[in-house]
Amino acid sequence: MNLTLKVWRQENAQDAGRFEEHQLSDVSADSSFLEMLDQLNERLESAGESPVVFDHDCREGICGACGLMINGQAHGHRARTTACQLHMREFSDGETITIEPWRSGSFPVMRDLMVDRSAFDRIIQSGGFISVNTGSAPEANLIPVPKEKSDAAFDAATCIGCGACVAQCPNGAAQLFTAAKVGHLGAVPQGDPEADQRVVNMVEQMQEEGFGSCTNHRECEAACPKGISISWIAGLNRGYLKAKLRGVDRRS
Amino acid sequence: MMSSSLDPSSQTSVVLDPAVPTGPIEKQWDEHRRQLRMVAPNNRRKFDVIVVGSGLAGASCAATLGEQGYNVKCFCFQDSPRRAHSIAAQGGINAAKNYQNDGDSAYRLFYDTIKGGDFRSRESNVWRLAEASVNIIDQAVAQGVPFAREYGGMLENRSFGGVQVSRTFYARGQTGQQLLLGAYQALARQIAAGTVEMFTRTEMLDVVVVNGRASGIVVRDLRTGVVSSHAGHAVVLATGGYSNVYYLSTNAMGCNVTAAWRAHRKGAYFANPCYTQIHPTCIPQSAEHQSKLTLMSESLRNDGRIWVPKDSRGRHPVDVPEAERDYYLERKYPSFGNLVPRDVASRNAKTVVDREQGVGPLKNGVYLDFADAIGRLGQDAIEARYGNLFEMYERITGENPYQSPMRIYPAPHYTMGGLWVDYNLMSNLEGLFVLGEANFSDHGANRLGASALMQGLADGYFIAPYTVANYLAGRLGETASTSDQAFVETERAVSDRSERYLSCSGSRTVDSFHRELGRIVWDECGMSRTAAGLEQAIGRIRSLHQEYHSDVKVVGSADAINQSLERAGRVEDFFELAELMCRDALDRNESAGGHFREEHQTEEGEAQRDDENYSYVSAWAWNNGEPATLHKEPLEFDVVRPSQRSYK
Structure with a gap:
C-alpha cells in the first residue's frame, strides 16, 4: 500500500506544534497501525531525522499505552479496537491518514504523539x-x-x-x-x-x-x-x- | 551459610548454598518465618526500600512494604505502573484451593510444578509457592478482582496444561489485567498514603554497590534525560523476563533485561539463562515487518483440538476429511492429549512443521480447531469462554476462527532463567532481592501455565515482605545516602554509555541490529539446540556485537525524550545476554524442559535429562566481557524422585 501520512510533530509541551507530511510506500496490509509507524520511523532514523515519538507497549490491546487520534477518531475507525490492534487492511491504498495525539488540557502533549x-x-x-x-x-x-x-x-x-x-x-x-x-x-x-x-x-x-x-x-x-x-x-x-x-x- | 563472601568476579567455580531451611519440607517456611528477624513498626520508617518494576511482583511488594510502614520508592519505565506487562497475561492463576474437590492439595501443585519443570527447580521454593497460592486468591478477591464465578456465587476454575485437576482461577481471558489492577490499586493507595513514592517513565540503568552491598540505583528520567541516584537500604528488582532477546516474542515492546543485566554486571549471578519458554499457542508470523507475536491463551487448548493434515497438499482445512487429519498430541499423549505441558506441545508443533505438514500461507503453523467444541457446546458457550481471544485473532489475521480453525505456532513467551536468588529471594549480591520472572527460582526448565501470576504475587505479597524485613533488621542505624563516590562514578558511567551510542554515527538502526540478533538466537538457541549451532551462534553474536559498537545509528540527544536511545542500551544488554544463553545451553549437555539439545532425546523424541551430571542450577558470574564463570547450585530432591516425564 502507498499512504500519505499527516503526522503531528511537537518538540515539547511549550512548542506550538505542526503537521508534517510523509509519503510511505510498500506498507503491508497485514501490518498493524503501529508497525506502519515503525516503518516510517525506521526510514526517518536511517535518514538521520528524528523519529515520531508515541507511547506503545503490549501491542495486544490491553496495556492501554497507545493512543492516537486517527483521522479524528480515537484509536481509528474500527469499533472496540486499540490503535495497536488496528491493521492496515482497514485502510485503502493511496489514502491520506491524519495522526494526532490525544487532545485534552488534562493530558498535556509531551512530544509528538505522546501525552501525559x-x-x-x-x-x-x-x-x-x-x-x-x-x-x-x-x-x-x-x-x-x-x-x-x-x-x-x-x-x-x-x-x-x-x-x-x-x-x-x-x-x-x-x-x-x-x-x-x-x-x-x-x-x-x-x-x-x-x-x-x-x-x-x-x-x-x-x-x-x-x-x-x-x-x-x-x-x-x-x-x-x-x-x-x-x-x-x-x-x-x-x-x-x-x-x-x-x-x-x-x-x- | 550464604555466598555473600564471594568475590563476584571470582574465576573459580564455587558451590552455591541457597540457605534452604532444614526439616520436613511442609514445615520449612513456617519454621523459617519464626526465625527471621523483624523490624518494629516504629523503626520501619527509618528504612528506604527501592523497588524496580511495577508488575505483579513489584507492585505487590511495594504496596505491601508500604502498608507495613517502610519508605518505598517504586520505579517503572512506563507512563503508569498499570501498564507493566503482567497486564497482558491471559489465562489464569493456579491455587491449590481444591474447590472442585478433585483431589488437589499443596502437594499436588508442588508435584505438578516440579515435574512440569523437568526436575530442575528447587523443591523448597516450589513447596512454599504452592502453600502461598491459596492466600493470593483470598487477597485478590478481597481487593475486588472479578474472577469468574458459578451461578451460586462461588469461584469457578478451569484446567491448564500439564495437570489433571482444575485449579486455575481466571477472569475471562484477562486474568493478568485484573490481578495487576488489584496490585496497582493497592499500590495507588500507598502512594496516596505517602508510604510509596512512585517514579514513572524512569528507567533503572545501574545498581550501585557500596562495601559489597546493593545500596541504591542510578536511573534516567525518560522525559528529561536527567540521570540521578537513589539510595536504599535494600534494592528489589521485579523487572520481568528477557524473551525480547529473540526480537519477536509475545512480550511487550518495552520488556527488557537491562535492570537484571546491569545488576549481573555488578556481581549478581545470572542463573539458567538457556531455560526459555516457547509458548505453543501463538499466531504465526505473517511477514518481515512484524514487531511482535501475539499469544492465544493456553486455555484454548481445553476446547480446541490441534491437528495438521497428514499430507502437504495445502487444502482448506474444512476440506480435509477426518481420516486425513493427524491429531498428533491426542495420538501421542492419550492421557493429557492437547493439554500436555508447553514445551512438549511446542516441540511437537515444530516437528510437524519441519516435516512440511505446516499450514497457512507460509506453512508455518498448525491448526487449533474448535469445530467439535462448537458442535458440542454451541457457539455461544465458546464465545462466552474465549470471545475476546477469538476477536483478537480475527483482528490480527483477518480470519474468522468460528468458521475455520485458528492457525498457531510456538513463540518466545517467558523465561525461566533469571538472576540467581537464595531461599530468601536475595541474590548473591547482598541487599539485592529479585522477584517474579526476573529471578530463576521456581519453574525449573519449563513453567506450567497459570503459574507466572502465582509466582509474581507470591514473591511480592507473601515472601519478600518477610525476607526483606529480615535483611533490614540487620541494617538498623545505617543511613541510606547517595554520598558515596560509587554513586558519582556509576552516574558517570551511565551518561558515558548514552554518549557512546549518540556519538557512534553509524549506518544501521538499533532495531535492525535487534532483528538480526533475534534471528540468530531463535535459530540456534530457540526450540531446539545443537552444540555446533550454539558454538557458531556465539561467534556470530560476538561479531554482530562488535559491528553494533561501530555502526549503530542513534539520532537525537540524551537530554530529552529519545526512544531510540532507550532501545540502544537495552539491545546492547541483549547482545551480552544472548551470548551467555548460548554458553549456558552449550554447557548443559542434556535436554531438560524448554532446553532441548538435539543430541539428547529419547527414542520417541522427548527431552532426555542427565541427572547424574546436570542436576544443578547454573549460576554465571560476569567476567568483564570475557566468558562468564560457572558456579553451581546442586539440586536435591527429597520429596519427589526425578523420573522421565511422561504425559502419555
Missing part, C-alpha cells in the same frame, strides 16, 4: 481501591458473589486506562474512566464499605484535574476500545449525589 496521562493515576490514588492490607483477607469463598454482579464488575473493570474516552469527548470529560472504576468496585460486596467515600473522592479529584463535564454526547462509549457502557456514568452520578446527600465530604 498521570491525571488518571491520581484519580485512582484518590480512592480507586479497596482498602485491604496484604494478609488481612478472609477465605475467598466466604462471601458468595452472584455471577451477574461479578460479570458486571468485570465489564467495568476491563477499562485499560488509555484515555480514548477523554480524547473523543467534545468536553474532554473523564466520566467514563472514573465511572468504570467506581462501578467495578461498587459491583462487588467487598467494595461496599468505602463506596460513598470512594465516589466523592474520585469525582472531586477528577474535577480538580481539570477534565470537562459530561453532557451525554456518548462519544466516549463509541470510542472505548473495551466497549464500556455509559450506563456506568449514570451509576456514578447517582452514587455521587447520594453520598453528598448523606453529607460525605472528600477525605484523603
